[in-house]
Amino acid sequence: xxxxxxxxxxxxxxxxxxxxxxxxxxxxxxxxxxxxxxxxxxxxxxxxxxxxxxxxxxxxxxxxxxxxxxxxxxxxxxxxxxxxxxxxxxxxxxxxxxxxxxxxxxxxxxxxxxxxxxxxxxxxxxxxxxxxxxxxxxxxxxxxxxxxxxxxxxxxxxxxxxxxxxxxxxxxxxxxxxxxxxxxxxxxxxxxxxxxxxxxxxxxxxxxxxxxxxxxxxxxxxxxxxxxxxxxxxxxxxxxxxxxxxxxxxxxxxxxxxxxxxxxxxxxxxxxxxxxxxxxxxxxxxxxxxxxxxxxxxxxxxxxxxxxxxxxxxxxxxxxxxxxxxxxxxxxxxxxxxxxxxxxxxxxxxxxxxxxxxxxxxxxxxxxxxxxxxxxxxxxxxxxxxxxxxxxxxxxxxxxxxxxxxxxxxxxxxxxxxxxxxxxxxxxxxxxxx
Amino acid sequence: xxxxxxxxxxxxxxxxxxxxxxxxxxxxxxxxxxxxxxxxxxxxxxxxxxxxxxxxxxxxxxxxxxxxxxxxxxxxxxxxxxxxxxxxxxxxxxxxxxxxxxxxxxxxxxxxxxxxxxxxxxxxxxxxxxxxxxxxxxxxxxxxxxxxxxxxxxxxxxxxxxxxxx
Amino acid sequence: xxxxxxxxxxxxxxxxxxxxxxxxxxxxxxxxxxxxxxxxxxxxxxxxxxxxxxxxxxxxxxxxxxxxxxxxxxxxxxxxxxxxxxxxxxxxxxxxxxxxxxxxxxxxxxxxxxxxxxxxxxxxxxxxxxxxxxxxxxxxxxxxxxxxxxxxxxxxxxxxxxxxxxxxxxxxxxxxxxxxxxxxxxxxxxxxxxxxxxxxxxxxxxxxxxxxxxxxxxxxxxxxxxxxxxxxxxxxxxxxxxxxxxxxxxxxxxxxxxxxxxxxxxxxxxxxxxxxxxxxxxxxxxxxxxxxxxxxxxxxxxxxxxxxxxxxxxxxxxxxxxxxxxx
Numbered sequence: 001x002x003x004x005x006x007x008x009x010x011x012x013x014x015x016x017x018x019x020x021x022x023x024x025x026x027x028x029x030x031x032x033x034x035x036x037x038x039x040x041x042x043x044x045x046x047x048x049x050x051x052x053x054x055x056x057x058x059x060x061x062x063x064x065x066x067x068x069x070x071x072x073x074x075x076x077x078x079x080x081x082x083x084x085x086x087x088x089x090x091x092x093x094x095x096x097x098x099x100x101x102x103x104x105x106x107x108x109x110x111x112x113x114x115x116x117x118x119x120x121x122x123x124x125x126x127x128x129x130x131x132x133x134x135x136x137x138x139x140x141x142x143x144x145x146x147x148x149x150x151x152x153x154x155x156x157x158x159x160x161x162x163x164x165x166x167x168x169x170x171x172x173x174x175x176x177x178x179x180x181x182x183x184x185x186x187x188x189x190x191x192x193x194x195x196x197x198x199x200x201x202x203x204x205x206x207x208x209x210x211x212x213x214x215x216x217x218x219x220x221x222x223x224x225x226x227x228x229x230x231x232x233x234x235x236x237x238x239x240x241x242x243x244x245x246x247x248x249x250x251x252x253x254x255x256x257x258x259x260x261x262x263x264x265x266x267x268x269x270x271x272x273x274x275x276x277x278x279x280x281x282x283x284x285x286x287x288x289x290x291x292x293x294x295x296x297x298x299x300x301x302x303x304x305x306x307x308x309x310x311x312x313x314x315x316x317x318x319x320x321x322x323x324x325x326x327x328x329x330x331x332x333x334x335x336x337x338x339x340x341x342x343x344x345x346x347x348x349x350x351x352x353x354x355x356x357x358x359x360x361x362x363x364x365x366x367x368x369x370x371x372x373x374x375x376x377x378x379x380x381x382x383x384x385x386x387x388x389x390x391x392x393x394x395x396x397x398x399x400x401x402x403x404x405x406x407x408x409x410x411x412x413x414x415x416x417x418x419x420x421x422x423x424x425x426x427x428x429x430x431x432x433x434x
Numbered sequence: 435x436x437x438x439x440x441x442x443x444x445x446x447x448x449x450x451x452x453x454x455x456x457x458x459x460x461x462x463x464x465x466x467x468x469x470x471x472x473x474x475x476x477x478x479x480x481x482x483x484x485x486x487x488x489x490x491x492x493x494x495x496x497x498x499x500x501x502x503x504x505x506x507x508x509x510x511x512x513x514x515x516x517x518x519x520x521x522x523x524x525x526x527x528x529x530x531x532x533x534x535x536x537x538x539x540x541x542x543x544x545x546x547x548x549x550x551x552x553x554x555x556x557x558x559x560x561x562x563x564x565x566x567x568x569x570x571x572x573x574x575x576x577x578x579x580x581x582x583x584x585x586x587x588x589x590x591x592x593x594x595x596x597x598x599x600x
Numbered sequence: 601x602x603x604x605x606x607x608x609x610x611x612x613x614x615x616x617x618x619x620x621x622x623x624x625x626x627x628x629x630x631x632x633x634x635x636x637x638x639x640x641x642x643x644x645x646x647x648x649x650x651x652x653x654x655x656x657x658x659x660x661x662x663x664x665x666x667x668x669x670x671x672x673x674x675x676x677x678x679x680x681x682x683x684x685x686x687x688x689x690x691x692x693x694x695x696x697x698x699x700x701x702x703x704x705x706x707x708x709x710x711x712x713x714x715x716x717x718x719x720x721x722x723x724x725x726x727x728x729x730x731x732x733x734x735x736x737x738x739x740x741x742x743x744x745x746x747x748x749x750x751x752x753x754x755x756x757x758x759x760x761x762x763x764x765x766x767x768x769x770x771x772x773x774x775x776x777x778x779x780x781x782x783x784x785x786x787x788x789x790x791x792x793x794x795x796x797x798x799x800x801x802x803x804x805x806x807x808x809x810x811x812x813x814x815x816x817x818x819x820x821x822x823x824x825x826x827x828x829x830x831x832x833x834x835x836x837x838x839x840x841x842x843x844x845x846x847x848x849x850x851x852x853x854x855x856x857x858x859x860x861x862x863x864x865x866x867x868x869x870x871x872x873x874x875x876x877x878x879x880x881x882x883x884x885x886x887x888x889x890x891x892x893x894x895x896x897x898x899x900x901x902x903x904x905x906x907x908x909x910x911x912x913x914x915x916x917x918x919x920x921x922x923x924x925x926x927x
Contacts, residue, residue, distance in 0.1 A: 198810055200817045200819055202810075203786075203809045203810070203817075203819055204626070204786075204817060204818075204819070205726060205727065205748060206726040206727075206745070206746055206747040206748025206749065206783060206786055207726050207727070207746075207747075207748075208747075209810060211810075275730060276726070276727030276730045276731065317703075320705065320731075321703065321704075321731070322704065322723070322725040322727060322728045322731055323725065323726065323727040323731075324725045324726070324727075324746070325725065
């Protein structure tokens with residue numbers, strides 16, 4: 001919308017600029033054009049005026065970790081449906097993991113994703129390239145070629161890079177590129193055939209468990225690699241108390257490490273798996289109350305830098321199988337913001353820090369390479385999210401925009417609703433009035 | 435009833451009284467006691483549980499707990515007198531006969547009931563009846579016995595009045 | 601002891617069985633256990649007659665759906681159903697059809713469309729019978745799902761013990777062997793602890809359950825013991841589990857010989873237990889591996905009785921499920 005969109009009467013929270021006040025925002029020609037006090041911006045000649053009374057206005061949310069499944073697994077999701085679901089969840093930029101079929105380990109695959117995204121994406125989509133060819137963990141992928149084709153970083157997610165020397169070589173090789181290397185921390189020999197968090201509940205259900213150590217050992221390994229090389233590693237979806245302590249230790253020692261956490265690991269325990277609920281089957285698994293507490297504390301004190309959804313859609317048929325056979329993953333875009341807002345409602349985290357974790361912090365990892373993102377300031381990309389923090393709504397997975405209906409939150413009531421999402425100056429999503 | 439049984443059976447030692455659970459059991463014992471009082475003849479008494487032979491498994495609101503059957507001796511060649519409190523549709527008697535046949539081969543089977551309230555759904559008749567009480571289908575006939583309920587009483591009431599269906 | 605009707609019942613007791621399915625015994629009340637025990641006692645009587653059949657389930661169709669091979673449990677259920685005059689159809693799916701081919705739910709629908717009212721399921725994956733129950737219009741009886749549960753085994757084990765001991769409460773029961781991977785052990789833990797016994801799991805640490813930490817589950821009252829003599833000391837019941845050779849292949853044990861030297865139930869080791877100890881085994885027994893032949897055939901052993909009790913208990917379960925108040 002080139003003449004402009006005005007968001008008026010909202011509470012503008014922009015952590016990058018330390019702003020938290022009533023303000024109106026004008027977006028024009030794809031960028032943020034003006035920010036001014038209430039009523040100061042004229043409304044004439046605009047494409048859209050949105051009344052954000054009682055709502056919070058913030059930079060468009062950025063998700064560094066999601067799975068869009070295209071190419072190759074379009075039954076689960078496509079770039080189109082995934083980006084529309086993300087927009088509904090308030091996201092204006094998402095980074096999609098390369099564990100597609102074929103995987104994104106060459107320039108042609110990157111171009112494919114970029115082209116489809118440009119044609120059909122509702123929001124900005126940044127591809128992530130593989131660390132190793134075919135994600136097999138043996139040979140390095142052509143990382144310079146991938147960088148030139150436009151990846152925002154590298155990851156073999158879905159899988160860890162098992163061989164330490166391979167990881168070390170990847171870091172040394174790609175270090176100069178300055179793009180984040182993201183590791184999925186899992187020692188496969190310890191997680192084995194595990195299907196849920198190791199503990200009492202796993203015993204009662206007769207399911208093999210995944211011990212916390214399976215994650216912590218790799219976290220420790222990656223921290224040491226970062227220490228020895230000085231090269232940055234970003235830890236995907238950490239889930240245990242001791243992982244948080246390891247990261248805190250590392251940061252205290254100036255080691256170049258960052259970490260992310262998912263909304264489900266911040267809010268759900270292993271109990272969600274009770275009765276063999278495959279919609280709660282996820283990797284890393286949902287853990288215990290004390291892990292949640294440590295993760296929340298880690299997010300609050302900055303040990304954990306940001307929140308990422310790990311949106312992982314699967315088809316209904318796949319999830320409707322015996323627990324051991326159902327694939328792991330939660331379709332998280334559409335519930336992400338509301339579920340982490342519960343922490344603000346509970347008083348365990350401040351609204352400012354929460355918004356920072358989904359805007360400024362992920363933007364920092366992108367280092368301005370893909371535009372000016374993560375803040376509401378003149379000249380920045382016209383990415384804005386407006387949400388009503390108190391509005392209650394019932395989660396109905398069947399009505400999800402995403403093809404993935406796999407959420408353990410189905411049927412629950414959440415508090416906090418995205419009202420409008422503006423991406424690159426266009427309305428990507430707007431909640432229709434009832 | 436005891437007198438009728440005495441009159442119509444030549445050889446009392448051939449008789450086994452089988453009380454149909456639950457209230458048939460004390461009735462059988464009373465009959466045996468009365469026969470002994472009148473004739474000094476010892477009649478064997480057994481207990482028959484016929485739950486496993488019912489034709490209504492799974493369709494009633496409350497299923498009775500299945501208990502065991504006990505017989506003082508084999509029933510082959512004996513005259514078995516089934517004893518129950520109320521004869522109504524006849525289905526219990528039919529189930530009891532099936533149960534009996536799986537236990538052996540009696541020379542004859544007779545049926546003694548305290549109350550016959552009519553409304554047979556099967557061709558069953560009692561050989562010995564304490565009292566005929568005509569009733570309508572909307573009514574319940576309930577027998578209470580000292581041994582099981584603390585008092586001896588036969589009552590008729592409309593279904594739903596005491597809230598319990600038999 | 602299983603007392604039954606030595607005194608005439610005062611009133612017709614109504615069944616307190618309300619479960620449509622029997623997936624596990626995790627939440628059974630003592631009243632429910634009692635009911636199964638009493639009903640099984642009656643069934644045992646029927647099995648002692650020349651004609652072992654009663655018409656209680658006449659006209660009902662029961663299917664056994666076994667994704668894991670098993671002759672004993674399957675024939676036990678089949679006979680139980682036939683003794684109650686039900687019609688039985690047996691489906692043996694090879695384990696490859698678990699991964700490809702007709703899904704569990706589709707198979708279930710097919711059976712129900714053919715009029716099957718009870719499905720007896722055995723499956724290599726935990727939670728399979730829960731999955732079936734979620735979609736079933738019929739009744740599902742779990743005959744074993746992965747390492748999770750084997751409810752009828754636990755019920756027949758309980759019944760067997762009650763034929764020899766006055767109560768389960770207060771007994772020291774030892775489960776010897778690979779309890780980590782054993783659905784028999786898990787179900788028995790629920791049953792025995794609910795009835796007030798103490799349970800000790802004995803075996804090499806790599807074959808005992810992992811991560812038993814929190815206070816509030818049944819597992820918090822279960823003891824773990826890696827020394828067999830300490831475990832057997834004063835035991836009232838010893839249940840030996842079958843040692844699967846696959847465990848060695850999976851690297852959980854160095855070899856079977858080590859297991860045998862440390863944990864085989866021998867007459868000498870059995871002496872540590874009480875003089876009237878019961879020796880049990882879910883079968884089939886690996887002679888001279890988990891239990892020496894002498895003990896398996898000895899005076900303390902009730903292993904063969906478990907099999908006949910299994911038939912009575914399964915008849916009881918089929919009867920109760922068919923007749924129970926499903927509302």
